[in-house]
Amino acid sequence: MSELRKDIISGRWVIIAAERSKRPDDFRPSPAEEKKREPASFCPFCAGNESKTPREVYALRKKGARPDRPGWLVRVVPNKFPALTRGLPPVPHEDGIFRWMNGVGVHEVVIETPDHDRELPDLPVYHIQHVLEAYKLRIISIEEEFQYKYVHVFKNKGREAGASLSHPHSQIVATPIIPKKVNEELYGCERLHRQHGECIVCRIIREETKLGDRLVLGNDHFCVVTPFAPRFPFEMRVYPLRHSPWYTRMSKTESLGLAKILKATLGKLKNILSDPPYNFYIHQGPNPNLVHEAWANLEKSFHWHIEIIPILTRVAGFEWGTGFYINPVPPETAASFLRPSP
């Protein structure tokens, strides 16, 4: 089992996933060795290879298809090399200046399609909606296990974005602690809610829609903007127009709207920036089965959303050391390239 360790100065947690490590060579394979690791001929996520993954925990199947057999559209399986594994609620240990706990959590893979070569924006809208609904069902199910305070859904597309397999997939990691970045947003939104008397994201949506120069796309339920202070070139936020802290409270009509806008946005990224590697992730409120006391105002102050980061620049010594980011592309320029031409 991996270990969660806390840096006492910054309060940052890390997951030490020991079992993966062997010799120094393993951490810096030669290009030839890297190639050997993922033979193009075999992919455990392709239809027909279901027996090569752990048994599925969810699948949307065609009528008559059987579990762990071909005939599925979207399939969710436990990660074969999990960063965190299910277990009893972890006991925090403290020994002098050191803090740690068992790496208890959940790590699943959402295989978005049986087709190895069709990326998310290439799929029909109804299929993307199935993927989004799969996220929702898994989050709800995991949140019923009370020890997981936060469920993080994210996608790494492309090797430079951290994907180790090229078959289209996303990941779900549930943690026994609320992540630092989510906490920062929760606190920030609560403070700004007190200050402005309304949800800050609702206000951002209103102002960005009025200004228009950072607005990329919009429909009845969602809008996409490049944020005012983005860390990365062409970074984007997808905001639901209806205020809600939780992704899981999204209606079917809304998830259809999200599928449409995601298809358009990721399609834009692919066409305009020559199919770059990217990450996206959902930021939402912590497990609603747990938060009522700690976050009394959460329901009003926090607004779930998706953040999309194309990988076009490299994070370096300046960023790692300061937490500042140098972004060579103003978000207004990025939005003007990404917006549909009039």
Added chain:
Amino acid sequence: MSELRKDIISGRWVIIAAERSKRPDDFRPSPAEEKKREPASFCPFCAGNESKTPREVYALRKKGARPDRPGWLVRVVPNKFPALTRGLPPVPHEDGIFRWMNGVGVHEVVIETPDHDRELPDLPVYHIQHVLEAYKLRIISIEEEFQYKYVHVFKNKGREAGASLSHPHSQIVATPIIPKKVNEELYGCERLHRQHGECIVCRIIREETKLGDRLVLGNDHFCVVTPFAPRFPFEMRVYPLRHSPWYTRMSKTESLGLAKILKATLGKLKNILSDPPYNFYIHQGPNPNLVHEAWANLEKSFHWHIEIIPILTRVAGFEWGTGFYINPVPPETAASFLRPSP
């Protein structure tokens, strides 16, 4: 001039360096175009090409050599494409939910050697000490301009670590605000100083030296450890044994000790991990000409140090979204590989 913009929710600042941006292709050049950008035959940092950089602000020269001419050992020049530029103390602007100020600051390049192919650990100890002394002199000089609250010194080695030129160099960026990560450490150290009645880094050094399993190297003035909760495989910290918040207070004897231990540490990295890309940066107290009131306890609570990050894994959607890091190499394993064999 670039612009500093603040994300109101997280409090994070970004530098929008607009003048660098042109067309979307510029942000995702083809491999052929990338190659074209840095012709192997020409390097502005090599001896003889002094006229291709802005005029030097510091150089350690051989006797009789003239400024901006060959004959130097270490040379510091303004960055030709600066992220921040010198100017009047920036006025913070606020318009509704948007916060920004002019991108005022300093951005310099420390050319570590005239020799294109000799990396830091390949240089003799006395030469590395010259580089470290150059950092010191430039920091002191920049700190005399009162509008810069923090001077950040860092090195990007290798393209994957963000270096755009391969000639050995480091960078200095002075900012009008104390960076978020430095602030987090300042607050963390102050809190822990109150709690423990001593500098937390002094305590970490004492405990790590006693335990020994994360200790990599040590001499009379410095030690190198893999931290208890490292974000990255083989991440290291270089700690001065004498408590001090400021790099610039280092004596000549101490900078010799630092040169020796840096040569050994970076040499280890090169040999054991097949010359990986890496970043290092100094974390020190803010501009001592400014901080006396805001950080009354800083002198006692903060302990300057260097953080070294080899680039062996990729930061992905999990890390970006949570601020957690998944590290496949326990620091005890990393230290055992890096330690000199008995």
